[in-house]
Amino acid sequence: MDGHWVKPVVRTLADQVADTILxxxxxxxxxxxxxxxxxxxLAQRLGVGLAVVREAIQRLQIxxxxxxKQGRGTIVESVGWTQLMFEPSLGILALERHAIARIWEARNGIEKETALLATRRATAADLATMRAIIEQAGDGLEKxxxxxxLNHAFHGAIASASKNTxxxxxxEPLLRIDVGMKRKVYDVGLSRRSWQVHRRIFEAIESRDEAAVAAAMADHASALDAEMHKFEAVLREQAGAAERFTMVG
Known part of the structure; x- marks a missing residue:
């Protein structure tokens, strides 16, 4: 696989304003x-031009x-769970009512089952795909x-190898959710430990060792818990600065 296949994501000022509103x-x-x-x-509060705010609001309207609403201005709509799941750019809304914990709990349960099934059903091609991803990730990723x-690709490859559509x-939608604020708390050390566990998962699947897969997936769940606790700690710390998001008209 080409080590440069991941394209950089360029976020405009309107994107950032939309994220702030979200x-x-x-x-x-x-x-x-x-x-x-x-x-x-909003423009005055955020220190940006009116055109930037208008573009951000138009994106959120789409x-x-x-x-x-005629005579009322811009109204916040109710966001359903299905809408959140299938529109990854709305991942930030998963913060509402601590839904992040439920997302990761669901992910962990499905990933464990697909890994066990992949241990029995993975083909040589499936294993080659997983191996290529593991090799590209190396000991961890800086960005x-x-x-x-790559995490999405790895767990997607395992799910595909389970042969359970x-x-x-x-x-798939759980993997696609990208909570934007996680970028602010990304920990390279956690990434390294996570990919060490991913390598163990792959080696256990390759060896057709279900007990080893179960043990590795338990460690994977612990790694997810550590990431979630770090994320929640930062959110609590930032709660004191919530006035920044209270944009009074």
Missing amino acids: EGIARGHYKAGETLPSQRA LRILSA YDDNHR VLVEML
């Missing part, structure tokens, strides 16, 4: 049915997070985007 919604500063401050007020995409379809 964080405000996720933290409950703007609830479904409520009206956002005026675009001019995603059905916001809507324009969050690279880690997220229902589990594949259940896992």
